Amino acid sequence: MSEKDSQRHRQRRRRIIAFLLLFLFIILLVILIIFLALRPSKPAFVLQDVTVYAFNATVPNFLTSSLLVTICSRNPNDNIGVYYNRLEVYATHHSQQITHRTSLPPSYQGHNEVIIWSPLVYGTDVPVAPFIFSGLVQDQYRGNIFVTIKIDGRVRWKVGPFVSSRYHLYVRCRAFINVGTQRTGITVGDNAVKYQLDQRCDVSV
Structure with missing residues (x-):
């Protein structure tokens, strides 16, 4: 050449x-x-209810808990779909994680579509900071439990045939549960009580 x-x-x-x-x-x-x-627009999340199977802060600085939570997510967009990836649900008390993380299955949410998840979050003999444990014992004695159900994960937006890169999703659902003699829940089984909440969650993307 x-x-x-x-x-x-x-x-x-x-x-x-x-x-x-x-x-x-x-x-x-x-x-x-x-x-x-x-x-x-970011998805809207609502904590519909919590079923308490166990919540025992009896052993010094250890907590055993088992909560079945129902979480509803709605996609408010008319032309954008949402892919949910690697979603993990867990419970905290005063910013300390008190249950293991439970994974939710990956899913796609169409325009204005609603998805409902009902994961079980639990922990057996989870170590708790002493100052938090003393507060938990007092809360149990008074019959009031305050927990935050959290969801961490990633989302992608779908516009027509195009799919965006991944964005971090943070969901925080506050739950105030009365478990004392004046409890507001409904007994659904042996030592299991269901509490209807319909609590809006804070969502960050």
């Missing part, structure tokens, strides 16, 4: 690369414009 032919070949290759880069830039720009124009 002559030097002139080699130069033409390099120029042709540069044009092809430049064209591909320009085409890719235009596609990404169109996706970005569509995404910004649609303005995706």
Whole structure:
């Protein structure tokens, strides 16, 4: 191949690369414009109820708990779907995790669609900081339990055939449960009481 032919070949290759880069830039720009124009709204979460099977702070600085929670998620977007990935649910008390993490199955939520999950979050003899444990004992004695149900995970937005990159999802559902003699729950089995809450959750994406 002559030097002139080699130069033409390099120029042709540069044009092809430049064209591909320009085409890719235009596609990404169109996706970005569509995404910004649609303005995706974050999903709305509601903690519908909590069934308490166990909540015992009897051993010094250890807690055993078992809670069945019902969580409802609604996609408020008319033209954007939501992919949920690696969602994990657990309970905390005064910012300390008191149960193991329970994984939710990956799922897709269409436009204005509702998904309901009912995971069991539990922990056996979970170590609790002494100052938190003393508060738990007092709460049990008074018949009031305050826990926060948390969901950590990742979401992706779907606009037509395009799917966005992953975003972190943080959900915080506060639950105040009266378990004393004046409890407001309904007995659903041996030592199991269901509490209807319908508590809106804080959602960050």
